[in-house]
Amino acid sequence: MSQALVTELMDRFEQVTSVSMGQDAVVIVPRDILLDVAGFLKEKNMDAPVACTVIDWLGKANARFEVVYQLRSTTQGYRLRMKTPLDSEDLVCPSLTEFWSGFNWQEREAYDMYGVVFEGHPDLRRILMYEEFSGHPLRKDYPKDKRQPLIRRKAVTNV
Amino acid sequence: MSERVVLGQKNPEDLEASNDLMTINMGPSHPAMHGTVRLVLQIEGERIVASDVQPGYLHRCFEKEAEYATYNQVFPYTDRLNYLSPMLNNVGFALAVETLLDITDDIPLRTQYIRVMVGEISRITDHLTCIGASAMELGGFTVFLYLIKVREWFYELLEELCGARLTYSYVRIGGVSHDLTENFTIRLKDILARTKNMLSETETMLTNNKIFRDRMENVAIVSKEDAIAWGFTGPCGRASGLDYDVRKDYPYLIYDRLAFDVPVGEHGDCYDRYLVRLEEIKQSMSMLDQCMEQIEPGPIVVDDLRVSMPAKKEVYNTIEGMIAHFKHVVDGVKVPAGETYGFTEGGNGELGFFIVSDGTGRPYKCHVRSPSFTTLQALPFMIKNALISDVIPTFGMINMIGGECDR
Structure with a gap:
């Protein structure tokens, strides 16, 4: 059903490929045309x-990260998934909050969990983790059992 | 948006620029913030000028844990997402994995009916809690006690089915863990009849109650356009006039065999959200009636050793059965490489599981599109220029569930 839209999108933008x-x-x-594609889809x-x-393809793909956006049309029932590969050296992706305000928290979460910086996001902060947290927990190289308790303990000598 | 004119107040624009606003914290531990969420409110008198909503206090690393668990081991984690309707989470996750396995069409009919039935029971308990808790926060303690009593009947029924009162872990990939108990239908019919009485009492107490309506009507109005832009789904979206129900628009399981209506609101205020939930309970009850009539005996798991556990008799008596059992426990169900976004109608809206598989028995990535999280982000926008007392019904009717929002 959504295939019609994909064909239309690929006719309009040469660099878009379907999987x-x-x-x-x-x-x-591709990242360069993400905003144009978003405008077209809107x-x-x-x-x-x-x-x-975000998907972290550590060691499995050339571009380590892939930002995934899932969209829906309330009138036609189309559903579409957009994937934008990002290199780990340059983790910046244009924010789509100006088109869909509902991506606000979702992008904050992606930033919190994977460290992808969304350019143009109105309020890019951590959302589920606390501010003092260092690292991005859902990355594949973040150990599952690593602990970062947010407790200020007195030094042993002061006891 | 609720635009309240308060006599003697300054314009919202002037207020935002002024420096003499008071900052107060609401939550994370507050009697009315029952989902451990922190609201930082900037207020001028009783009016909210700006607010910042901070979730995350119940973050339990669901997605990280899921990457290290076999597919069947993820079910207990999904129970703890929306803990008011664990069955719906179970079913949603199972359907997403089954899509990846390409066995959606092989699921036995009886299993599909059972999944719909336990799912609808869970939806009822979810909405009952939402209405009951909100009524209590607005002063209607009796309603809370009535509805929690009803919820307990359903919990007891499900406890009889799978042994747990709240964290069911009842659904498996390719089926469910137990068949319905012998008395299930009889007990369910009895409970539904009693629930009907309780619901009509609730309606009498709430629907035309002056205090209740004053607190709910014209509070936190969200237009249809705003609801779409913020990603609203479920009861909150429908109250704003967005006619979208996954069960109707993208039917899964046997929902296309059931006759039911999708209630849609007109005003998009808190009162509409309450009415939509109330009507959905009635629709779910009618769906349960239809399921009980249509369900027929049959197998409850898909007949495929790659997916389902072998029968205990096989495990203890044949070498093949034992090996299959061992492989299931140690390696898990092998899911072909690929990715899918599986979505179902959860208690609060579209519950989606985005699963990426790399061909092993554990998900490479498992992202939850949680309806609470998506809806809650609109709260600062909904309570802007409202009174502090309006936060309570607005927050209550969003029905934010900490477990699902923070994951």
């Missing part, structure tokens, strides 16, 4: 933001 993922419509959008009635997250 086959079961029944889901998935397109890969005009095509892809009005509802669904989810935004």
Whole structure:
């Protein structure tokens, strides 16, 4: 069903490629044209933001991170997933909050968990972790059992 | 947006620029912030000029833990997402994994009916808690006690089914853990009849109650356009006039065999959110009635050793059965490499699981699109220029569940 939209998108933007993922419509959008593609999709009635997250392909792909946006059209029922590969050296992605305000917290979460900086986000702070937390816990090289308690203990000599 | 004119007050624009605003903390531990969330409010008198909502106090690393667990081991974690409707989380996760395994069409019919039934029971308990807790916060303690009593009947029924009162872990990939108990249908019918009485009492006490309506009506109005832009789904979205229900628009399981209506609100205020939830309880009860009529005996797990556990008789008596059991426990269900976004109608809206598999028995990535998280981000916008007392019904009707929001 959403295939019509994907074809239209690929006709309009040459650099957009589609991937086959079961029944889901998935397109890969390079970072440079992400804002243009977002504007185009917004005009095509892809009005509802669904989810935004990041995949960490540590050692499995050339571009380590992939930002994933999931969109839905309330009028046509289309669903589309956009994926934007990012290099770990340059973890900056344009924010889509100006098109869909519902991505506000989702992008903050992606920043918190993976360290992707969303350029143009109105309020990019950590959201689930505390401010003093160092590192990004959902990255594949962050050990699962690492602990960072937020407790100020007295030095042993003061006891 | 609720635009209240308060006599003797300054304009909102002037207020934002002024420096003499008072900052107060609401939560994370506050009797009315029942989901451990912190609100930092900038107030002028009783009016909220700006606010910052800070979730995260219940963050339990669901997504990180899921990457280290086999697919079936993730179910106990999903129980603790939205702990008012664990069955819906169970079902949502199972459906997403089954899509990756490409066995959606092989799931036995009886299993699908059971999943719908336990799911709808969970939806009822979810909405009951939401209405009950909100009523209590607005002074209607009786309603709270009534509805929690009803919820307990359903909890007891599910406890009989799977042994746990709250954290069910009932669904498995490819099926469910136990068949319905012998008396399940009889007991459910009895409970539904009693619930109907309790609901009509609740309606009498709330729907036209002056205090309740004054606190709920025209509070935190969200237009349809805003609701779409903020990513609202579920009861909050429908109250704003967004006619979207995953069960209707993208039918899964056997929802296309059931006749039910999707209630849609007109004003998008807190009162509409309450009415939508109330109607959804009734629709769920009618769905349960239909399921009980249509359900037929049959297997409860898919007949495929790669996915489902072998029967205990096989495990103890044959070498093949034992090896299959061992492989399931140690390696987990092998899911082909790929990714999917599986979505179902959760208690508070579209509950999505974005799962990436690398071909092993554990998810490479498991992201939850949690409806509470998405809806809660609109709270600063909803309570802007409202009174502090309006925060309580607004927050209550968003029905933010800490476990699901913070994951």
